[in-house]
Amino acid sequence: MRRSLVAIAILGAVASAHRIPSHLEDLYHRNKPGTCFKKLSDIFHGGATYCGDVPEAIYVKGSDGNYDNMDIDCDGARYWSGECSNDGDIYGLGYTAFVDTVRTYGIRDLDTNVHPYVVFGNEGSNPSFDPRSMGMQPLSVMAVVCNGQLFYAVWGDTNDFTSTGEASLALGRLCFPKEIFSGNSTHAPKDVLYIGFIGNDAVPGAKGANWKTKNTARFQASIKRLGDKLVAGIPY
DSSP: OHHHHHHHHHHHHTTBBOOOHHHHHHHHHHHHHHSSBBBBBBOTTSSSSEEOTTTTTEEEEEETTEEEEEEEEOOTTTTGGGGGGTTOOOOOOOOOOOHHHHTTTSSSSOTTOOOEEEEEEEEESSOOOOOOTTOOOTTTTEEEETTTTTEEEEEEEEESSSSEEEHHHHHHHHTTTTSSOTTTTTEEEEEEEEEEBBSSGGGOOTSOOTOOOSSSSHHHHHHHHHHHHHHHOOOO
């Protein structure tokens, strides 16, 4: 039974993946070598910086040949459940950065087990960076290129220290279904591209996403149209 459930989970993750458009794939390979030209922040722990080389977007760029890794963030609703507690310790907080807005969407908070979200921006330490200073809006749709696939997520949390490359358990399972995650684990290779989009048009709002679902694939499907539109707007 356990093997069957794992197989179902992997199939569900694969079914939720989106084809990477050719211009986004070209951008991924073109910008991975070298460094960021238009740095929006200082360099954070691990060597990454927030980068403005793509018009109307912000992405995380590591050192030459790198983007960023994927640490698992267990903050939010049900932070104690699922793989977030499978190593016997609780690593998450009971809230995410934008919980007050999320509650107006009819749920208590984002659920790391369900909602694919990205931890984007760093506050409370030095260096720091607030994507809102560049016009990016909380709970806006983001594009994540990982493991040769494209997934959509939302900007759902911020980091209180100087780490970058962090995402919900749901996004980790989508990107790397064969890896075993917990609240204290990491996809270490720095091959994940996180792209945030500037402007209010990237925000699905209360009615533009299926926030109340308990199924990650259904949430993905609910933000796909907006995600496709945002990705299509990336210059060729």
